[in-house]
Amino acid sequence: MKKKTSSLLIAGILLGATASPVLANNEAMLNLLQVLRDQGTITAENYRLLANAAKSDSEAIEKVANKVKAIEKNTATVSLKGGHLKFKSHDSAFSAQVGGRIMTDYAFIDDDRNMDGDGSEMRRARVFLKGKIFNDWAYKAQFDFAEDSLTTKDLYIAYKGFKPVTLKLGNHKVANGLEESTSSKYITFMERSTINDLFAVGRKNGLSIATGGSNWTFMTALHMDGVGNSNADQDEDYGYGARLTFAPLSGKTKTLHLGVSAHRQEYESTPLVGGTYGQQRFRARPEIHTINTRPYDTRIDGVDSADTFGLESAVVFGPFSVQAEYYSKGVSTTTDDVDFDGWYLYGSYFLTGESRNYKAKKGSFGRVKPTSIVGKGGHGAWEVALRYSDIDLYDTGAAINTMGEKGDITTIGLNWYATPTIRFMANYVMANVEYPGTTNPDDDIKAFQLRGQIDF
Amino acid sequence: MKKKTSSLLIAGILLGATASPVLANNEAMLNLLQVLRDQGTITAENYRLLANAAKSDSEAIEKVANKVKAIEKNTATVSLKGGHLKFKSHDSAFSAQVGGRIMTDYAFIDDDRNMDGDGSEMRRARVFLKGKIFNDWAYKAQFDFAEDSLTTKDLYIAYKGFKPVTLKLGNHKVANGLEESTSSKYITFMERSTINDLFAVGRKNGLSIATGGSNWTFMTALHMDGVGNSNADQDEDYGYGARLTFAPLSGKTKTLHLGVSAHRQEYESTPLVGGTYGQQRFRARPEIHTINTRPYDTRIDGVDSADTFGLESAVVFGPFSVQAEYYSKGVSTTTDDVDFDGWYLYGSYFLTGESRNYKAKKGSFGRVKPTSIVGKGGHGAWEVALRYSDIDLYDTGAAINTMGEKGDITTIGLNWYATPTIRFMANYVMANVEYPGTTNPDDDIKAFQLRGQIDF
């Protein structure tokens, strides 16, 4: 096409090369051939054939480039980093992840009062699908199949279009304290504290609004009951709450976390045939899950509502960390106002130097990444930990009927993080339960329990 | 290798370039170098070195091209289009998809007779795996985990080698009407009509044969009971049926759908200790799923078989659409022949101009694709709809014992399709149930219900 090969023309072609780099390929050859032809170095006939050959070459390269473009466009990126199966569209507007977790427990228990014995348990066996849709939308569906029993965990639609606000609709964790907000994959002991089990809200089906900055989070939620709890013959219970966290320090190895949460649960119970009007039961296991008994146990009649208030704190200083939470619950009944409370305190130390991984944007702890990985020639991370929990379900009044009234639990923990996703845990638990006025007023439960854990 | 550089030789190379485009690369350079050498423009020594350099360049490009070929061959294509995670082999003979759906409902109900109250419900929580094997085979495994309860949905093997016929073996929808054939992801109201729930066959475990053309479908099936319904101590119930649909119009915005279905259910029940001989119960909720009560309710004793007959029609005219179905059931018992029937009619209108998406090759409606998508700067699609259902379970005879006998239900619906896969729905339902001869012969149930929905 180009008849003249002035320097200006070549310069123009050169500039164009940036705009269409692939098509520009072999332009240099074509230009050279033109120059050589114009100068008479090659004949017009040879020019024509060589130019055609050059164009053919150029097309071959273009073909490869187009194939690469097509692969990039048509094929979402697949990542197996750390063993997590993640997919992402070329433009990052869409993503998906398929995963789960396995926790298999073995416990050796000494508890004469309740006849609980040694046993094994699939503590968690979860599968999830989650994803991002058109940038602003997200979803997660997570189910637990442990011990042949189906339990819905996360099941929600989220909208992140009003940054930094996230809206979630469906079943998810709402307005909980620090231990509850931290995934079971990342908690320091095999079980969260009994305090947490007695007081935390957990997952509920409702709407939450969450926001935050680099070192604070705020979440508020309005919810009905969780999945599988619907009282279809009457109005379902509902509740609302909020949580605020602030981290004056949130470095990789130095963290100070402070948090507060409050929650009101409204009970809509109507009298049941043969049952007690609006009875609510608050009970929990002694930081040992393989046993049947939930010895810390109170029943309250005629309950209208319950207010839960929680305080959180945690400090990370290199391999050391300390964490504590306090909860109180005030229960309004038709006859009395009942109050009880509890707290726990624990410390942990990484023998191998790692730090607990605080996520200031989430107000919770995340994955511990061992500096040395088993499978890459390393030895993993080793952590020792000690927790003390204090439970007090005692109160007076006609409405309350407490079985296991007070107690404390001491847990010694040893964690081996073989890889970032594989952890083995050993916990020795010494729990005390007071049953005042019964023939065995004091029960001691001791358990040595082991866990193998992986998430993927 | 080439000693001569005649035009013919170059022409030959040029032709060869098409056959092996990648290897041909830099042939132009090699040819030019030969010409220049032959003409004495460059020395033989320089020719040799330059030619080797050119070949080396050529190999580098070839290497890239081969890598691309290997990627294409070894890696199945992964697509996240619309958020759906799909895999396809290079030759399209194999494919796979992992997905699911979440529907979370919130209902506010006024029904004094039955004490049903406000509540939330995970209406659907499904996960599926499906795929194509060696072109002609397919499978789908879909389970619902909603409300911590496991329900098998699709679970079948399909063969598509006898085109246009598809054979399916296993649990799947057989010979149903229009509303039942339309996925719950795409139905216009939160619930299918009560009529559909009372009369449609649903999913059964059996063998179906389906065929069709561009505007018609035919399906016939022979089935035993659905999954989880096996009467292991006696012969299992079985049935057979067929459905034919025809769409005189099946354009994108103008559709006329007509359909007819017939089904016979054979009951193999034998007397049960303490039970009634061959009792069958037909009952349904009033287009509100969160409530326990299924007020439209009849029990028929000594049932041998039941014949169901259905008529379907739908019209789409741009943003407008109208849909209606009529069903009748004739039940043969040892003493009487009992008959009842019902119908529904509804209209819908897209305020934002979209049309309901009729799939003539499936005889059902598919996904509504909003022209404006939330997350891409848009506002989604908005649809208003109105449905009227008429239920009549009344008949005379010794065999029949009807509780909620007659009734009608009016539903006002508002749908917001934020994206093609995310939809929010609001339905206001006014249901009437007649209980003749009881102290409350007439019950009115009113419900305002909301749904968040996503499929992936």
Added chain:
Amino acid sequence: MKKKTSSLLIAGILLGATASPVLANNEAMLNLLQVLRDQGTITAENYRLLANAAKSDSEAIEKVANKVKAIEKNTATVSLKGGHLKFKSHDSAFSAQVGGRIMTDYAFIDDDRNMDGDGSEMRRARVFLKGKIFNDWAYKAQFDFAEDSLTTKDLYIAYKGFKPVTLKLGNHKVANGLEESTSSKYITFMERSTINDLFAVGRKNGLSIATGGSNWTFMTALHMDGVGNSNADQDEDYGYGARLTFAPLSGKTKTLHLGVSAHRQEYESTPLVGGTYGQQRFRARPEIHTINTRPYDTRIDGVDSADTFGLESAVVFGPFSVQAEYYSKGVSTTTDDVDFDGWYLYGSYFLTGESRNYKAKKGSFGRVKPTSIVGKGGHGAWEVALRYSDIDLYDTGAAINTMGEKGDITTIGLNWYATPTIRFMANYVMANVEYPGTTNPDDDIKAFQLRGQIDF
């Protein structure tokens, strides 16, 4: 940059081309331009412009090469070979697989004594996730959802760092015989033998150590109960066992397999209110799974422990194969020692010439790969098979209370392997059960059963 174009310089560039093949691209052109400029064939001005154009071309090619490198690095390989969805990281240190199986059964049964009748059943409906983490670690989570019932199958963490030893912790098959060790996807008949169901250990939650060579395997395991069996109010039962297999012949079409297994089960039962002290029940269906009845049935009281001993053998000779297993069980009770045993023998023949696929490294049979595949123009593989099982649960003593005491079962099987993963099976089963001392001392059960099967 290069001012001189001596042959040595060009030779040096040429050598460098191997080290950085992509960057070297168009070096030949640049060198040629230099030669032409130095010889005065082109002007210095044209040289500069042409050289820049050539560099620009070069960068375009480099860009493509880098994109390919990035694709290779960032995207795990996705394979759909045979319909199996597998992912593998670039360095093979990580992998993942998502899959499952569907088996849908239809049975026509004649058994007057037990009233079992015709029926359908989703025999297996499984989904699994498995993967490899940092080379040495692996996991598998497999659940069965058949008939709307959740059953945990594999759920374990494995470590393969001590080659050739594999450690597994969690729920998995431990120390079983040949038929039990062979996946239900690959067994010859629709059901494993009644002998296997009565005696094999199956999956348990514990720790196993497995090793082996090219033609032998050894596995030993210590376990508590399987998932979902925890006796939370007492110590859980536990057991231990081992299996050794050896294949003097293990060619593709000629195999001789020998195996032996031993297992001790310790029962930790304590007296139950209203129950019998330590009663254990051993019972099984007659190689027909759709029926409720498990007629071969013995109850033993006061059981302390049970020892199971198994012998295995199999021969493959081209399309022919023969397989047999013998099991005995000795049960220690507080009053008696009870013994019973059983065996089966079967032969199979591939009409289409394939061989059963013995896996010497696993000590079990694997996938049959038809030489001709339906969907690729082929007809699949056809196999006929015949099995005889002999059951003897008879023993004397105060502790034992046997219902269906003795019996034998003959099964005729026809298998059509349409593809490597899709199989259709027909079994005709004739089972005999002796109930000595009852009014119907001899029961004959006949069943014709069909299965459609796919795994993915």
